[in-house]
Amino acid sequence: MAKHPVPKKKVSQARTARRHAAFTRKKHVRLNGIVNVIACDSCGQPKMNQFACPSCGTFRGKTLMKSEVATKGIKKIKA
Numbered sequence: 001m002a003k004h005p006v007p008k009k010k011v012s013q014a015r016t017a018r019r020h021a022a023f024t025r026k027k028h029v030r031l032n033g034i035v036n037v038i039a040c041d042s043c044g045q046p047k048m049n050q051f052a053c054p055s056c057g058t059f060r061g062k063t064l065m066k067s068e069v070a071t072k073g074i075k076k077i078k079a
């Protein structure tokens with residue numbers, strides 16, 4: 001006897017796709033309420049609200065980060 005639950009019938013491909021699509025739709029709704037993404041004032045790229053823009057490095061009209069550092073990051077460490 002099987003100790004784990006065994007499905008009686010095979011779940012069809014369409015039914016699986018429908019279930020996954022419903023999950024994706026719900027995920028979008030959940031993220032809309034939590035993550036506050038707006039367009040940047042200076043460059044127009046999507047950025048998190050209340051955070052400096054990762055592409056141009058500005059926040060409320062002031063440049064806080066250099067765009068090179070923001071996009072490329074540190075690649076070489078001088079020893």
Ligand SMILES: [Zn+2]
Pocket residue numbers: 040041042043044045053054055056057058
């Ligand atoms: Zn920007």
